[in-house]
Amino acid sequence: MIRDQAGRDIIDCLSCAGALPLGHHHPEITEVLVRFIQSGQLHQALDLTTPAKFEFVQKLFGLLPAEFASRARIQFCSPSGSDGIEAALKLVRFATRRHPVIAFHGAYHGMTAGALAAMGNLGPKSAPMRFDGVHFAPYPYRYRCPFGTDGSATDRLSIDYLRNLLSDPESGVPQPAAVVVEVVQGEGGCIPASDDWLRELRTLTRQHDIPLVLDEVQTGLGRTGSMFAFERAGIVPDVLVLSKALGGGFPLAAVVYDESLDVWPRGMHAGTFRGNQIAMVAGKATMDIVQRDRLDAQAEEIGGLLAQDLRQLASRHPEFGDIRGRGLMLGVEIVRPGDHPDAGAQDGGLAKAIKQAAFENGLLIETGGRHGAVLRFLPPLILTRRDVGAIVDRLDAAVMQAKQQHRAADARHAQ
Ligand SMILES: Cc1ncc(COP(=O)(O)O)c(C=O)c1O
Numbered sequence: 455m456i457r458d459q460a461g462r463d464i465i466d467c468l469s470c471a472g473a474l475p476l477g478h479h480h481p482e483i484t485e486v487l488v489r490f491i492q493s494g495q496l497h498q499a500l501d502l503t504t505p506a507k508f509e510f511v512q513k514l515f516g517l518l519p520a521e522f523a524s525r526a527r528i529q530f531c532s533p534s535g536s537d538g539i540e541a542a543l544k545l546v547r548f549a550t551r552r553h554p555v556i557a558f559h560g561a562y563h564g565m566t567a568g569a570l571a572a573m574g575n576l577g578p579k580s581a582p583m584r585f586d587g588v589h590f591a592p593y594p595y596r597y598r599c600p601f602g603t604d605g606s607a608t609d610r611l612s613i614d615y616l617r618n619l620l621s622d623p624e625s626g627v628p629q630p631a632a633v634v635v636e637v638v639q640g641e642g643g644c645i646p647a648s649d650d651w652l653r654e655l656r657t658l659t660r661q662h663d664i665p666l667v668l669d670e671v672q673t674g675l676g677r678t679g680s681m682f683a684f685e686r687a688g689i690v691p692d693v694l695v696l697s698k699a700l701g702g703g704f705p706l707a708a709v710v711y712d713e714s715l716d717v718w719p720r721g722m723h724a725g726t727f728r729g730n731q732i733a734m735v736a737g738k739a740t741m742d743i744v745q746r747d748r749l750d751a752q753a754e755e756i757g758g759l760l761a762q763d764l765r766q767l768a769s770r771h772p773e774f775g776d777i778r779g780r781g782l783m784l785g786v787e788i789v790r791p792g793d794h795p796d797a798g799a800q801d802g803g804l805a806k807a808i809k810q811a812a813f814e815n816g817l818l819i820e821t822g823g824r825h826g827a828v829l830r831f832l833p834p835l836i837l838t839r840r841d842v843g844a845i846v847d848r849l850d851a852a853v854m855q856a857k858q859q860h861r862a863a864d865a866r867h868a869q
Pocket of ligand 1: 471533535537539564636640669670671697
């Protein structure tokens with residue numbers, strides 16, 4: 455809950471784009487930080503090993519599947535998910551001596567040059583820059599199947615497409631240095647890949663000797679109902695990029711990768727503010743709390759309830775075209791309902807109006823996805839059943855308000 459200057463309470467269903475897994479001002483985090491700041495330990499230490507860094511890495515590696523952690527190295531990055539992606543791309547390019555990478559339609563990996571090159575959304579790529587070396591493949595977006603099916607064959611066709619792309623000597627795509635992918639696309643519209651699809655992708659990348667880079671900047675640390683979203687599929691990546699929740703609300707990013715890829719020369723990903731100690735202390739404490747309070751399981755349970763309630767709202771709001779996501783990473787795709795000439799099309803205008811009305815009703819949500827038509831819910835993992843009720847009530851009121859405004863605007867337009 456946040457309070458604005460007018461004294462209005464607002465439910466923060468965005469938690470700083472997922473960077474606050476325990477919400478604002480969690481008392482245990484505040485306490486740990488105050489103690490640390492007064493302890494006389496280094497607050498900023500660059501590459502020195504410190505107790506804070508040691509404990510952080512021990513904790514993180516303890517949470518990762520043993521199969522991955524036992525062979526893993528870690529690179530701290532400048533504190534943003536984007537820089538984590540830059541580091542990951544550099545790492546695999548050094549290791550494979552190849553340049554191209556494969557990314558997916560709808561992907562969001564950040565705003566720096568390399569990360570931006572791997573982004574699906576063309577809007578932020580309109581800068582007069584050169585984005586070379588990235589080939590895009592269709593993501594398994596079942597609701598709007600890129601292959602024109604009703605969604606039932608999307609996963610299979612997406613994998614078949616990739617298999618063909620990687621094995622056809624005339625595909626025009628040289629063997630890539632990596633496949634980089636989000637397990638649940640976030641900014642692309644909250645689109646989860648299925649466990650089967652992920653397993654198939656893992657098999658395919660192994661067969662072709664291509665490092666699999668999982669971007670869990672948004673999904674990492676319990677958000678999707680497991681500590682890391684890839685775990686549910688029972689696979690391990692070659693490279694894992696983490697940020698957002700990793701620093702417990704403070705800026706931190708890291709790349710965890712298989713030791714076989716560790717061939718880049720020392721200092722290849724330097725940067726002054728890598729490995730901020732305060733973020734490591736907050737991050738370590740956050741990991742402790744997520745694990746102790748089983749907040750990953752809570753995210754799954756409470757996220758399930760929120761999804762259920764959103765589905766109930768959909769019976770009164772036919773504009774809710776698709777409700778999807780995993781754990782506490784949920785999206786509602788807003789569409790033009792039945793008898794509208796553009797029936798079924800995304801309605802970014804209404805989504806934006808709902809977001810605005812929700813804010814006026816004390817609910818902070820975001821929009822994303824194609825045409826900005828997906829309402830996005832990314833609340834802290836401490837969300838309770840009671841909060842779900844309040845969120846849905848405020849959303850319901852916001853949708854009714856936004857629809858009325860929309861109808862009035864349509865009527866004015868028609869006159
Ligand atoms: C999946 C994913 N990767 C990378 C990024 C970029 O992170 P940052 O905004 O910290 O640079 C984001 C940000 O939303 C993200 O969702």
